[in-house]
Amino acid sequence: MLWMYAKVFLVGGFICLLGQLLIIKTNITSSRILVLFVCIGAVLEGLGLYQPIIDWAGAGATVPIVGFGRSLAKGAIEAVREQGLLGVFTGGLTATSGGIAAAVVFAFIMALIFNSKTKKF
Amino acid sequence: MSKKIGKQTIAFRNKPSVIGFYSVAGMKEGEGNFKDYFQMILEDDLLGENTFEHAERRLFELAIKNAIKESGCKDEDIGLLISGDLLNQIVTANYAARSFNIPLLGLYGACSTMAESLAVGAALVDGGHYNNVACCTGSHFSSAERQYRFPLELGNQRPPTSQWTVTGSGCTIISNKPSKIKVVNATFGKVIDYGISDVNNMGAAMAPAAMSTIIAHLKDTKTNVEDYDLILTGDLGKLGSEILMDLMEHEGYKLGQNYNDCGQMMFADRQKTFQGASGAGCSAIVLNSYVFQKMLKGEYKRVLFCATGALLSTTTVQQGDTIPCICHAVELSVEE
Amino acid sequence: MDIEERNKKYNEYVQAKIPKTKNFPTLIYAFVVGGLICCIGQGIMDLLMLIFPTMSVESATAWMLIVIIFVASLLTGLGIYDRIGVFAGAGSIVPITGFSNSITSPAVEFKREGIIFGLCAKMFTVAGPVIVNGVAVSIVIGLIYLFL
Known part of the structure; x- marks a missing residue:
């Protein structure tokens, strides 16, 4: 149990550390980091390399945005096997629809409730 | 005349x-x-x-x-x-x-x-x-x-x-009514671009513009850096000020104790603003409080106020343009 | 001196002049905060599977993501997430909570320009490229698998 959480912590932390390293070295914006990591996740899944990481580290690999890219690719691959060409188009977004819909609807609700505030630091 | x-x-x-x-x-x-x-x-x-x-x-x-x-x-x-x-x-x-x-x-x-x-x-x-x-x-x-x-x-x-x-x-x-602080002369600056495109490094982009205008002012008025009690740039920040001092030294002018920058002075270190303050308000509030008050007290008699500006827009930044910058200088002096 | 050469020299000089900040602590902060967010995710998953023993790992993962997306969105609205971000950097950008933050923050910010053209239209200013690129890559991968 504790070992599982240690693995989650190490893998999740390591992925974030890579992101921070990129920020420091290249002054990259957060938007570009997210794009890059999603693409990396999708490519790793395409090569069949990401599932083993998830099996080993659970949420440590699914919570980082890399996991989102992996879901897109996994959805596309599975849908292609079932539906052929149509799956190429439907697969990716179907697999990630939960996350996107949640992000959109919660963003909408929060925006109705809250106003933006000035940064203190 | x-x-x-x-x-x-x-x-x-x-x-x-x-x-x-x-x-x-x-x-x-x-x-x-x-x-x-x-x-x-x-x-x-x-x-x-x-x-x-x-x-x-x-x-x-x-x-x-x-x-x-x-x-x-x-x-x-x-x-x-x-x-x-x-x-x-x-x-x-x-x-x-x-x-x-x-x-x-x-x-x-x-x-x-x-x-x-x-x-x-x-x-x-x-x-x-x-x-x-x-x-x-x-x-x-x-x-x-x-x-x-x-x-x-x-x-x-x-x-x-x-x-x-x-x-x-x-x-x-x-x-035109008499008062203690006079506006003596002004130097309008040229648009200067030294090829900096990093929007997060405005100080470095603006420093050459400040140098250009300050040198033009000193030459036109036949004065030296030492003639001023305070040479104050607008919002170069800590890094930009250091760069300006280097650039000026390279041209043969030594900015010493009488040089400072509003952006550099504005915030205390604990406020975590990295290079300091910027924005149109930065030089405006420093000039209209600290500088004029010190001049009224007679602590500064001759001040060269050089506000610097980066003339970019979000569109030009996204299109990859470098940042053109400008600096205008106004000489203020106290006369009894 | 040639202007291009002058600019090149100046850029090199500025690069050398930029203060070398202590980067090491921010790497640690990113590691720890990122790791903790993932652990919270794992905790939610374990809790879900404890309450609903029949739930598959896939469904538990999906639910867990929705929960942390909600929490990140709420913290963004409350103005707390950006403070975590100042401290943690990539530690709070790379997890899916950062994706949620990047959608909620423009929505909250641009509400003042109206619901349709402000809130809704600007919602994807930061996260839009993520979805566009993600979908594009997934389609390419799908096509590759189609012909394999």
Whole structure:
């Protein structure tokens, strides 16, 4: 149990550390980091390399945005096997629809409730 | 006698004077190094308005109204309001002017607007066209941030070369009536671009413009760096100031103890603003509080105020253009 | 001196002049905060599977993501997430909570320009490229698998 959480912590932390390293070295914006990591996740899944990481580290690999890219690719691959060409188009977004819909609807609700505030630091 | 001296400088032979000044500073600025000098420090940077753009307008209104009051004039005594800000179509200056029964001359010089408006105002008074003019500029951290950078709530880190846009507004009343502080001459700067494209390193982009204008001023007026009690740049920040000193030294001018930068001085280290302050409000509130107060006390007799501005827009940045910059200098002196 | 050469020299000089900040602590902060967010995710998953023993790992993962997306969105609205971000950097950008933050923050920010053209239109200013690129890559991968 504790070992599982240690693995989650190490893998999740390591992925974030890579992101921070990129920020420091290249002054990259957060938007570009997210794009890059999603693409990396999708490519790793395409090569069949990401599932083993998830099996080993659970949420440590699914919570980082890399996991989102992996879901897109996994959805596309599975849908292609079932539906052929149509799956190429439907697969990716179907697999990630939960996350996107949640992000959109919660963003909408929060925006109705809250106003933006000035940064203190 | 010609009113133009040298290549870029215009002299004000009738010596227009500063008869009133006022600064309004935001909360963070009010905790910084100049907290004892600002005439007004905000407790709420929305000023009870719904949007930051509205709040910025209120800042302008407060600064203009109080500066006029301070000068002992009435609204109708002011012939012209010369004003500008950082937002697209200089909306803050334009919309704030609705509240006053004064003609408006809108300017855009990015963060150099304070020096630009002072120079234009002093020229108009010197020429006898107006008796009194009000020169105002300012900026608001939150409205600038959402126009130039990212949404306020986005959880990103600011790069170590970045600066913090000042929330604040300053207004100066220039008049042909006698007073202690005189506007002696002004040097309008050329647009200078040394090929910096990093929007998070404005200090480095603007330093060459500051160098160009300061050197032009010194040459035109046949003065030396040592002749001034204070040479004050607008918002180069810590890094930009160091670069300016290097550049000046390379050209054979040594900026010493009498040189400083508003952006560098504004915040205390504990306020975590990296290179310091920036924005049109930065030089405006420092000039209209600290500098003028010190001049009235006689601690500074001759000041060269050089506000620097980066003339970029979000579109030019996204299209990969480098950042053109400008610096205008105004020489102020105390005469009994 | 040639202007291009002057600019090149100046850029090199500025690069050398930029202060070398202590980067090491931010790497640690990113590691720890990122790791903790993932652990919270794992905790939610374990809790879900404890309450609903029949739930598959896939469904638990999906639910867990929705929960942390909600929490990040709420913290963004409350103005807390950006403070975590200042401290943690990539530690709070790279997890899916950062994706949620990047959608909620423009929505909250641009509400003042109206619901349709402000809130809704600007919602994807930061996260839009993520979805566009993600979908594009997934389609390419799908096509590759189609012909394999």
